[in-house]
Amino acid sequence: MTSNVTPFRNVKHASMLWAAPERAEEIAELHAKLFTPPWDANAVRGLLEHPAATSLVAVAGSPKAVIGFVIGQLAADEAEILSIGVAPNWQRAGVAAGLLEGLSRAARRGDAKRIFLDVAEDNEAALALYRKLGFLESGRRKGYYQRPGSKAVDALTLVLTL
Numbered sequence: 001m002t003s004n005v006t007p008f009r010n011v012k013h014a015s016m017l018w019a020a021p022e023r024a025e026e027i028a029e030l031h032a033k034l035f036t037p038p039w040d041a042n043a044v045r046g047l048l049e050h051p052a053a054t055s056l057v058a059v060a061g062s063p064k065a066v067i068g069f070v071i072g073q074l075a076a077d078e079a080e081i082l083s084i085g086v087a088p089n090w091q092r093a094g095v096a097a098g099l100l101e102g103l104s105r106a107a108r109r110g111d112a113k114r115i116f117l118d119v120a121e122d123n124e125a126a127l128a129l130y131r132k133l134g135f136l137e138s139g140r141r142k143g144y145y146q147r148p149g150s151k152a153v154d155a156l157t158l159v160l161t162l
């Protein structure tokens, strides 16, 4: 008998690693599946090579492939999340929560007191994730996300106190 049930993805089978610039192509490929407009590999490499970069990838499978990423920066006593994404077939397995936990630990070690990010106010999955992890709303940018053919959407700025 065949089954069309997606095999259970367990975050215990994923490893969280520092995102080296060599991962830029893989991250850009995943970014393009999740975001419009996508970031190209050069843009991602530039962020990973930045002196303030604090970025992680989640890898799984054999050979190991990138199934999630968080791109952050740490400056003075603040960290900022620039992008986070998880491959569709790995979502709801705790990968993003694991990446954010890793980033928070690194930010604390770097003496950061807060982590900031922007999120579209209609991104329910991301908002649920951030609220679960303790992020609170600290601002709103009106019409920040311009989407061709549809109404602009506000960005919410969220903050997590470490």
Ligand SMILES: CC(C)(COP(=O)(O)OP(=O)(O)OC[C@H]1O[C@@H](n2cnc3c(N)ncnc32)[C@H](O)[C@@H]1OP(=O)(O)O)[C@@H](O)C(=O)NCCC(=O)NCCS
Pocket: 034, 035, 083, 084, 085, 086, 087, 090, 091, 092, 093, 094, 095, 096, 097, 098, 118, 119, 120, 123, 124, 125, 126, 128, 129, 130, 132
């Ligand atoms: C948002 C995103 C990164 C979440 O990644 P994920 O690995 O699926 O998240 P996790 O499995 O770690 O979820 C942790 C918690 O967040 C909440 N959550 C995550 N996705 C959710 C969804 N689609 N609906 C409701 N709650 C959700 C839940 O509380 C979840 O815990 P639970 O599964 O025990 O209920 C992923 O959906 C994604 O890549 N989206 C496209 C890119 C994007 O929008 N990035 C954010 C830009 S600001």
